[in-house]
Amino acid sequence: MSMELDVFVGNTTIMDMEVYQLWLDGLTVSDAVKVRMDEGALLECEANPEVLTSDTMDQFRTFQMCERLLHSPTKLGSQLLYQIPAQNQIILIERYYEFDSVFAREVLGKKLSKGTKKDLDDTSCKTGITLKSCRRQFDNFKRVFKVVEELKGPLVENIQRHFLLSDTLARDYAAIVFFANSRFETGKRKLQYLSFQDFAFCAGQLISYWTIGAMGAPTVPDSMMEDMDVDLEKEFLNELKDLKVLVNDKDMMDQHKILVCAALRGKIKVYKLMEVNFKNLSRALINLASKLTHTKDVRDLFIDLVEKFIEPCRYDRWTVAEITLFLTHYTNAAHCLGTFRHQMIWDRYMGVIKSCILQMYHE
């Protein structure tokens, strides 16, 4: 005797969120049944393996049928096929779009193309996440990217509007989209120590301060036509060249150093080393800024930050507090330079660089 057909349908679609997670994790029905058994599902309601298998299969089928709708979450609310209570819809969507940060870290900055998708089995091996789950997450990234890419307006809001995600998750997706769009280099060995959260934070900073949308829409009404949040503001990047004066003008550089040293003396243990290295550090940051007009250099932003600034500091055993102090005074001191006219640009640049460095400065 074999079960030919086994179906369970409710007027209100009933979903077991534990089983949903197993499904999202890409388990097969039999694996999921095993997991549930291990978790003691059989102890409830005098269930037997048959009942459990049937239930798991039903649930998996339900999720599979709903998956199509989850691809465009706004449809989930207006579709008539499944009556799902609104609060459950929210959970379904949120969980579907949640991703493993380990996985996201792997894909970050890569082109969301078929080629990348083919390599997912490697990623799957490396991260221990099932291939099916990897594919789902990858497809999610790609889907969000495709939809948002062409849209005007703030990136996070667009993601939220089209995918009905929570604020946190939408921000993470914004980071992924941002990285994928600008193709930032994240895969180098030296960058391996950075987590997805580190990059997501940096992306948030870049989006908030360096894009067109960042400076407030009213000032640039025409540029609403552009991808406000996805691309860095060209004009701003061009203006960054002006900062070169801080290293090219020897007087200014010396004065800058004096001001910083005066402020930091006695406050940091690495004062000596700082004094020696000041010019190198300053040059590193300024050069970085001036190069950003080239797409290639924009992509290398993070590796440059690590190689040119973070590694030297780490070598000299700076603490985070010391770096904080240094960057604060380094930024502020420039305001006291009588001849330095690019205060606005400077602040905009340094604000982001400072918070990125602080986020990235760890083991």
Add this chain to the structure above:
Amino acid sequence: MPGKLKAKIVAGRHLPVMDRASDLTDAFVEVKFGNTTFKTDVFPKSLNPQWNSEWFKFEVDDEDLQDEPLQITVLDHDTYSANDAIGKVYIDIDPLLSCEAATVISGWLPIYDTIHGIRGEINVLVKVDLFNDLNRFRQSSCGVKFFCTTSIPRCYRVALVHGFVEELVVNEDPEYQWIDRIRTPRASNEARQRLISLMSGELQRKIGLKVLEMGGNAVVGYLQCFDLEGESGLVVRAIGTACTLDKLSPGTDSKEPVFSEDPPHSLSGPPTPLRTLPSSSPPPFSPSKPCSRQSSSSDTDLSLTPRIGKTSPASSPSPPLSAPFLIPTLKLTEFPIFTLTCFPPGFLVHVGGVVSTRSVKLLDRIHNPDEPETRDAWWEEIRQEIKSHAKALGCHAVVGYSESTSICEEVCILSASGTAAMLNPRFMREGCLDTGGSDHRLSRQPHPGMVGSERGEGEVSSTWLGFEDASPPSCGFVHIPYDEFNMPFPAQLTYCYHCRRQKVPDVLFTTIDLPAEAEVTGKGCLIQARLCRTKKKAQGEVNATSISNLLPFMEYELHTQLMNKLKLRSMNALFGLRIQISVGENMLLGLASATGVYLSALPAPGGIQIAGKTPSDLSYDQHISTMQKRIDDTIAKNKELYNIHPPECIEEVVGSPIPDRQRSSRLFRSTSESSDELSELDLSHGKKDAFVLEIDDTDAVEDIQSLLTDAPIPAGFYSCNTEVMPGIHNWTSGLQMFTSVRVYRLSNANLTNQGLNKIFTDLCENLLKSLYFKLRSMIPCCLCHLNFTVAVPEEELIQVRGHTYLSTPLLSWSGENEEQLQFSMEMCGESTISNNQPTAKPSAPSVDYGSFADRCSTWLELLRLKAHTIRRGSVKTISSSERCSPLPEGRSRSLRSTRSLPCGAPVTVVKMTPLSFLPGTRIVKYLGIINMFFIRETTSLREMNRKCLHFSEGGVSGFLHSFIAEVFAMVRAHVAALGGNALVSYSMKECVFMENPNKNQAQCLINVSGDAVIFIRESDQEAIPPLLTSRQTSSTGADGTT
């Protein structure tokens, strides 16, 4: 030209991509009614077209309005080739024809294609302007209201009950016409859907005419069924109860349907209602019918009436009734048969027991669709028999009546069952029941088979009537309606444990719901008897004969099982009994479900005594005593479980003398062999009525096995197949409805009856277990209206399959101190009774091979979504957190969940329930009947299989799963378009699944029905759906105060 139908096509959304090149669709719409078709403009290149069409106006006869559906076809315009159909929407405009129902159909309706399923949605507006037609000879019956609900619909009051109405229309099945060989599956499916829609429209119209003729204005308990007779055609038949209903004004508090204070046609002497209780307009009763085996003689008709409810002797020859007894003026439609299962207080006077009839027929091609006489005659015959059985029980009416068929190839089993009862004639139409006066004399001569209807007179009468007036409503209905000295079947009578004045039987079986006024001890529970019998494969008459020979044994065994299980649970009455017998090529399946209760007014059931016939050796005795002990333990445990603790004091009182001869025949049922032992046991009177089970033969062993192997219900669950769970009163308002379908394939093994029985029992048990498991997060809860349907669908040569629908609404309720959910199941199928003693044991023919599959479908209604709200945070701890945080009441919880909803969810939530009400809510308006028929077919089963391989699951399940989901979606959409927010009395009457893996093909037919309603919550205001406020201002205003 009494009607103008107006339709406007507003917009479409989520349309499928029809043009691969552009990934878009050039959609337009055809609107068709009768022979008139209108078209919208093409809305190019969009998946969300905005047609915003003009009003298309159809000027039509109201006859057509009733018969025809409005047909909306969405197409993709193609310049070079034929336009491709995207899908269709059929709109039944019947609800718009009654002024009290809906006024407009407006909303998003799914566009359905029989091959692709739902493909987007279309927004339409439909209205009807109806002109009055006073023509006496009109063919239409606009305005007659139809209700699937088998009780008086809430918010109405019944002025008069006119009685039974039935109608039947037949046609050729398009699937079997020659043209089907050359047309596409889609065309064939659509032809079928359309035909059935037309036929049910026509059926409804004709029934409406009958109702108008009788002077009524509504049909309650409307039950429409399809018989897919294959080659021989398609039959659509319906039965119902004609009534005159008065709408209660929304202001009055109308939770309970009430009878009007003075029924206009009430009988002269209300103080002595019994006197007027006549021997109800007896039908032309030919006593020869039940016993005559037409099967042997006639070539096409095999009529077999095993026996009836508790009226075994009914099939024994009863004296012929004299001709004057007939009242020629009464038509069949006026027989006091009622499809209602739930009655207003005072309506039901006495209940006699279950009556049922089955008849095996051979189908032949319907030659002339306009003359459906053969089928009519078949049913008429059956109703006659039911009637006569009721008479044998001393009753003048049959309530809780239903009819069903089971078809396999050319053999068809027609079944009907109901509960014999005495009704309060106050609400009957005069012609129907009040003719009694003239018959009394005639029918007074007592004859054994037909007793008691005139008991109201004669020597017993005075006392009887005296009692009658005094008898409290809580026990009156269990008092025997028949004459205790001329009982229609052997039963043990005692004085009523409640009023001590009237006689009551020891056990009561009924097909109706537990009357609200009945006094129950403890809680009720679902009781099921399952049986599987093999039969030889045969053709034609031989086949029919072998089936009709098997039927009595099956009924007998089912009855025995029910009886045993009832005793095992220490209960003494069954409500909502449904017995379904399905025929397959090489087996018969029997499934009986009912809700067992302990009626306080009936005597306590005795235990079960096991007796070995040949007490030969010690080990055997030991075996018996172990079994006995297990049984006793189980009974004790069940008493605890169901909280059955009848007051002990009754015992002494009961000692009241019972005539000796009653005692001698006290055993309601006993196998012939065991009767000897019986006398040895000390069975003074009903009290210790030990029920003797023989375990000498394998059948008895099987009985006991099945008794003891029934898995107990997990803690926190309750189940019943009636609307209300007996013994549980506080229901919360959340509820869910589920359907589950299962098909099993039997391996080609030689299966014996026992083997099959075991398998079948396991199937049912497993299905129940699955339900419990799935709903575990909802406990405590109750499965109400738990409904199983079994079938053995025909298939190729090799397989016989069965399928079971299981429908279960789940309701939650709160007990005195703990909060609980209630869950119940209903049987939707056909029922019969089982009770009598066949003279011989069924022989078990062995089969060479058999493989069968079994399918179950389940609808469950769950009350509350609390599980989900709580689940959100911590997944693992749901169940425990739920249990340990008993919220004080449902209200606070639902408030919380409402708040978490994002505002403005665009889709109206539509509840569906097989119950006639939604707990904790008030139905403020009935919008009309929903009766929909869908066919779905796939020709890419293999592809579906492949797609699903990952889950190692068949594509068939996926196919059916999405189809059922689609059907639900369409039903919900239509309810919402009528302005409703719930479908009550929902039932899935048909779910036929056919698979042909060789052709890579599967097909499924589903028929669903119910009443679309608007409800409002009694407790919290905010749950009122937005549409209500606009549409129902008056009633919401009134309800606002509750």
